[in-house]
Amino acid sequence: xxxxxxxxxxxxxxxxxxxxxxxxxxxxxxxxxxxxxxxxxxxxxxxxxxxxxxxxxxxxxxxxxxxxxxxxxxxxxxxxxxxxxxxxxxxxxxxxxxxxxxxxxxxxxxxxxxxxxxxxxxxxxxxxxxxxxxxxxxxxxxxxxxxxxxxxxxxxxxxxxxxxxxxxxxxxxxxxxxxxxxxxxxxxxxxxxxxxxxxxxxxxxxxxxxxxxxxxxxxxxxxxxxxxxxxxxxxxxxxxxxxxxxxxxxxxxxxxxxxxxxxxxxxxxxxxxxxxxxxxxxxxxxxxxxxxxxxxxxxxxxxxxxxxxxxxxxxxxxxxxxxxxxxxxxxxxxxxxxxxxxxxxxxxxxxxxxxxxxxxxxxxxxxxxxxxxxxxxx
Amino acid sequence: xxxxxxxxxxxxxxxxxxxxxxxxxxxxxxxxxxxxxxxxxxxxxxxxxxxxxxxxxxxxxxxxxxxxxxxxxxxxxxxxxxxxxxxxxxxxxxxxxxxxxxxxxxxxxxxxxxxxxxxxxxxxxxxxxxxxxxxxxxxxxxxxxxxxxxxxxxxxxxxxxxxxxxxxxxxxxxxxxxxxxxxxxxxxxxxxxxx
Numbered sequence: 202x203x204x205x206x207x208x209x210x211x212x213x214x215x216x217x218x219x220x221x222x223x224x225x226x227x228x229x230x231x232x233x234x235x236x237x238x239x240x241x242x243x244x245x246x247x248x249x250x251x252x253x254x255x256x257x258x259x260x261x262x263x264x265x266x267x268x269x270x271x272x273x274x275x276x277x278x279x280x281x282x283x284x285x286x287x288x289x290x291x292x293x294x295x296x297x298x299x300x301x302x303x304x305x306x307x308x309x310x311x312x313x314x315x316x317x318x319x320x321x322x323x324x325x326x327x328x329x330x331x332x333x334x335x336x337x338x339x340x341x342x343x344x345x346x347x348x349x350x351x352x353x354x355x356x357x358x359x360x361x362x363x364x365x366x367x368x369x370x371x372x373x374x375x376x377x378x379x380x381x382x383x384x385x386x387x388x389x390x391x392x393x394x395x396x397x398x399x400x401x402x403x404x405x406x407x408x409x410x411x412x413x414x415x416x417x418x419x420x421x422x423x424x425x426x427x428x429x430x431x432x433x434x435x436x437x438x439x440x441x442x443x444x445x446x447x448x449x450x451x452x453x454x455x456x457x458x459x460x461x462x463x464x465x466x467x468x469x470x471x472x473x474x475x476x477x478x479x480x481x482x483x484x485x486x487x488x489x490x491x492x493x494x495x496x497x498x499x500x501x502x503x504x505x506x507x508x509x510x511x512x513x514x515x516x517x518x519x520x521x522x523x524x525x526x527x528x529x530x531x532x533x534x535x536x537x538x539x540x541x542x543x544x545x546x547x548x549x550x551x552x553x554x555x556x557x558x559x560x561x562x563x564x565x566x567x568x569x570x571x572x573x574x575x576x577x578x579x
Numbered sequence: 580x581x582x583x584x585x586x587x588x589x590x591x592x593x594x595x596x597x598x599x600x601x602x603x604x605x606x607x608x609x610x611x612x613x614x615x616x617x618x619x620x621x622x623x624x625x626x627x628x629x630x631x632x633x634x635x636x637x638x639x640x641x642x643x644x645x646x647x648x649x650x651x652x653x654x655x656x657x658x659x660x661x662x663x664x665x666x667x668x669x670x671x672x673x674x675x676x677x678x679x680x681x682x683x684x685x686x687x688x689x690x691x692x693x694x695x696x697x698x699x700x701x702x703x704x705x706x707x708x709x710x711x712x713x714x715x716x717x718x719x720x721x722x723x724x725x726x727x728x729x730x731x732x733x734x735x736x737x738x739x740x741x742x743x744x745x746x747x748x749x750x751x752x753x754x755x756x757x758x759x760x761x762x763x764x765x766x767x768x769x770x771x772x773x774x
Contacts, residue, residue: 205730205734205765206734206735206737208715209634209638209715209719209730209731209734209735210634210735212634212638212715212716214633214634214637214643214646215643216643216647217630217633220633220643220646220647220650221629221630221633223647223651224625224629224647224650224651224654225622225625225629227651227655228621228625228651228654228655228658229618229622231655231658232613232618232621232658233618455644455648471647471648471651472651472655494655494658494659
């Protein structure tokens with residue numbers, strides 16, 4: 202038995218040193234986010250951050266890992282963003298939002314009006330219509346909120362996505378994926394069981410739709426002739442799929458992969474998981490939202506090379522519903538637990554802002570207000 | 580046996596060596612210091628216990644990246660529970676129990692996936708084929724996750740069968756039978772001399 206003991210203790214663990222270094226950084230960062238129990242009532246957030254910084258830096262210096270300090274310091278949260286009301290948009294276009302009281306259209310000057318009692322909504326490609334869902338119904342309205350048509354499905358409808366030429370709308374109904382023409386006709390089944398994730402149209406007029414099956418296959422369906430091809434597998438835990446300059450991409454909690462180059466991937470740092478992603482209007486960059494222990498980081502990844510670019514901001518808590526502005530200069534994400542949206546500029550040196558007062562602006566609890574698309578600069 | 584010897588025998592053991600009372604006190608002191616905000620103490624706890632946590636996870640899940648995730652999640656869970664941690668309990672067994680339970684969960688999930696025809700896209704555990712310990716790793720990997728876990732707890736982390744039974748909330752007889760079956764399965768690899 203001593204032989205078994207000895208061999209279990211000496212069998213090599215691949216990548217052991219790198220794993221130790223990655224985890225040391227992640228834990229140092231997580232520890233820095235934690236405030237000592239006895240001091241919680243006395244320290245202000247700023248003082249606590251400074252204290253955690255100095256303690257952790259001292260610890261790393263003492264352990265000879267000073268070189269790692271500069272790497273993980275970027276993981277610490279930015280100062281709280283200044284708050285502003287939702288009284289204007291910083292970039293051209295109109296923002297689609299949903300709240301507990303339905304879908305809203307927010308104009309550039311902050312003016313807003315209700316579009317209908319929709320739990321989710323999406324723009325048509327030119328911003329001429331909005332597709333909204335309510336229970337098992339899929340409807341389209343114009344930007345004034347006038348109803349065009351309604352389709353009633355057999356199961357609750359989710360994640361409508363309008364195709365790039367405006368002639369098809371994909372949506373999930375229960376476990377299945379379906380497509381209907383832009384005029385409400387020709388509703389058809391595409392896949393019986395898919396993961397709860399929005400499908401992604403190829404950005405051309407081929408009516409090619411990518412989706413992930415319940416078995417984790419990334420499939421590309423030609424919706425007009427009913428054929429489908431498997432592009433990648435092992436993606437049952439996919440969080441996002443999208444078409445970028447480099448082709449079809451998929452994100453799981455641990456990695457961002459491309460269907461064009463099997464094996465190529467950008468991996469989330471240790472201690473972090475990809476929560477969601479969003480493709481820039483130009484298709485060349487992916488905004489990736491990473492969740493760590495108690496904090497989140499928003500960074501850019503090059504869509505062709507899958508190389509990480511700069512971190513835009515790191516903040517406490519989480520976020521969802523990541524949305525680009527049409528000019529690619531801003532990102533907006535909801536922080537439901539904080540009842541606000543984060544408005545993040547891509548300009549270097551510019552600071553994020555917090556959009557507050559969402560409950561008053563859009564009705565219902567602010568936690569349920571989500572951006573759903575920023576469309577179509579004139 | 581003197582009282583001191585008895586107290587040392589009653590202590591949990593780490594890395595195959597009986598743990599001294601001073602070492603246990605050290606861990607307890609480090610936990611207290613880490614709770615007070617001393618990052619050095621947290622760093623020392625990590626340095627002490629990371630290698631065995633990673634190794635235990637690796638032997639159960641048999642995948643480097645997953646093992647790193649499991650061990651890291653265990654440390655993050657420990658950090659999250661630091662303020663609630665019962666200071667009278669030794670730190671290492673508590674951490675190892677988290678590691679082993681999470682590793683079992685991951686290994687079971689992987690086993691379930693491998694039974695489905697659409698799981699062929701799952702990343703295989705890659706590695707060179709000719710390493711001397713590959714046979715042992717392969718033999719351990721061929722065990723069901725539950726048997727891997729008791730082997731790791733018994734022969735890597737040196738838990739007694741009673742400690743394993745309590746730690747995994749299993750009947751003592753189940754632990755013994757899993758150990759027996761695991762050793763039988765490993766027999767070819769270990770050789771009769773090793774048994």
